[in-house]
Amino acid sequence: MNFQLDIIQDKVEFFEAESLEKLEQKIQSQIEVNKAILLEVHSVSHQMYVSEDGRRFYSAVVHFKAKN
Template sequence: MSIQLERIEDKVEFFEASDMRTLEQKISEQIENNKVLLLHVYSVQHSIYIHPKTEQPVYTANVHFKAK
């Protein structure tokens, strides 16, 4: 059995929260986790939509991480 390790070059993660502060916390936490993998934030896209059942705003973001 052989194990091959490869460096992650690109990684895209998606986040969702009921308020902006929670969304920011989730993203900040994952940024710290990805620093261990030597990844930095390349781009961030975010949006807000209204949940059809609860009629509450839902904050979403997708963060693209790239190798340094």
Template structure:
């Protein structure tokens, strides 16, 4: 039986919330978690749209993590 460890080179995660503060909190928590995997933020893209069903703004973000070099 072989035991192998592979590093995660890149990881993309998606987040959503109904207010900006909650979205930032979710992203910050995941950044801290990914530090244990030796991943840093490479880029962040975000978007906000109005949701007519809930009559609220809907915030979303995509965070691309890459391995530290």
């Protein structure tokens, strides 16, 4: 039996929520999960969209990279 373990170098995740607080909670939760596999946040990009009825919608892309 042959095992090969590869270290994840980069990981990009997408998040969405109807409030900024919920978006922040989702991202923070995933940061904790990714710490366990030795990834840290490299960059964050976010956007907000306002629908015709005035509701706000938030999204974010978080790029995780392996710790040095």
